[in-house]
Amino acid sequence: MERKNLLVSVGSRSQNVHFFVASCLLAVVSWYTTEQGMGLYLPSWLSLFSSIGVQSALVFVAWRIGVTKSKRGVLIVVLTITAAVSVSFSYVNLYTWFSARERPAQVQRQLYDTIHAATDKTEQLVTAAISEGQKHVLALEDMASAEKKHGHMSEGMDADPYLAVIREAVGREAQALGSANRGRGEGVNYLAFTRYTRLARQSVDRMTEAERSLTAFRAQTKPFEASDKQLRDFRQVYDAVPWNDVEQALHTQRFEKPALPNFGDFVDHAASGQEDLLLAFKDLFERPTGRHVFAFTLATFLDLIVSLLAYAAGPVLFGNSEKRWFAAGATLDALDSQIFVRDFLRKLMPDPRGVARV
Structure with missing residues (x-):
């Protein structure tokens, strides 16, 4: 029974790949909104590289937190800073989209x-x-x-x-x-x-x-x-x-x-992207409406889900499938001396479902 549970647990670890894929897809969405928001304030080339750096740091730090046991405080601080930057520019971009027609009339x-x-x-x-x-x-x-x-x-x-x-x-x-x-x-x-x-x-x-x-x-x-x-x-x-x-x-x-x-106090059409950025946060803190709250909530939701999925998928990046199978074989060898799983697995490769194949 213990052997069966162990094999099931080893195979279930490959399910984290789904979290990894989901986090990557949402990270692309979050990166796009962040890049568009930075593009309102920064040159196009600078906003591109800055957004890639911010989003990569957000995802990889969340993955790292999922597997490491040391220096988590520093990683959490880095994650908080990158998330704040990403949420800020994503909010500006989403708010600009939502208010493109409504805000001037208002x-x-x-x-x-x-x-x-x-x-x-x-x-x-x-x-x-x-x-x-x-x-x-x-x-x-x-x-x-x-x-x-x-x-x-x-x-x-x-x-x-x-x-x-x-x-x-x-x-x-x-x-x-x-x-x-x-x-x-x-x-x-x-x-x-x-x-x-x-x-x-x-x-x-x-x-x-x-x-x-x-x-x-x-x-x-x-x-x-x-x-x-x-x-x-x-x-x-x-x-x-x-x-x-x-x-x-x-x-x-x-x-x-x-x-x-x-x-x-009554600017209906911003003259530049910098002014869009200032107006978005000025209205958020001084005259918040449902449009401001929805844009900020959506921007926060994207980065929060990306961080959580990356945190859950963290173990996938540390150690390939063969190493995990060898670790499982060593555990089985320790349970029963008549089983030589570890030597057998050296000749095998796991398939995507975690089942060994020659």
Whole structure:
């Protein structure tokens, strides 16, 4: 019974060849994805040799771990490093394949929403500034009329900061020209108030034109336009807004303009393979989606299965079939002195199934 079990075990060791073949096939797949991922970042010849070296190290180190009993710690460290490199570039390649069509549309929609949010805030500020500017125009017209009839309008106080500044400016201008030009009538003060009224009206006209441009921009934008076009059109409208007029009309203590979207956050088409690599890992850690997780899981699965199969097939590479048969024959000789298997096997060769043949 022991002899039968021993022969069966010796023959079953040849079954590890199947693990060896499977690990080689999957290693080719993993090598291809790694090479394609490296090709996005490195020259073609360098990515070819680097990927072959990384994948060979991954497979042979896993095979070595399966048979050796010493220095396994060093081998495990080497296996971990090579697996990390292989998984990283395989993930980048798979992610680039999966997101070739989906990611641009997704990024463009996100940019569209961001731009519309900034447009809404800008339009609200401009509308509020126009309302305040119209009030300022009416107030300045009244001041000019009152200055013409009664005079001394520059000497009064005003609760509105914008109008208060104008009163002070008119008063300083009158003082500079002397008291002879002060008083009612079409004097210096009246002309100054009239001039500031025209300036305020021009400011309102500029803000009204900017509001119309924002409305037209909102109607023309589309969510599937290229990111650079969306940003370029929005920047053109955004820069046309008279922000100084808006800030003066609102006269708030802390005036904040809407922030412009950063193009680096909404890149729909990478300019190079290096940028593909950076975007893949940036999205994985900052905005992970099912596509990122699936690509990373598949890349990890390939190298994990390759390592496990190579680990299981490790004994196949150490010692040919004849040596294993001789070792088995020596074991049988030790069990029964009447059996001379070892001498007989020197004349035989094992077939692929582990059975001896002359």
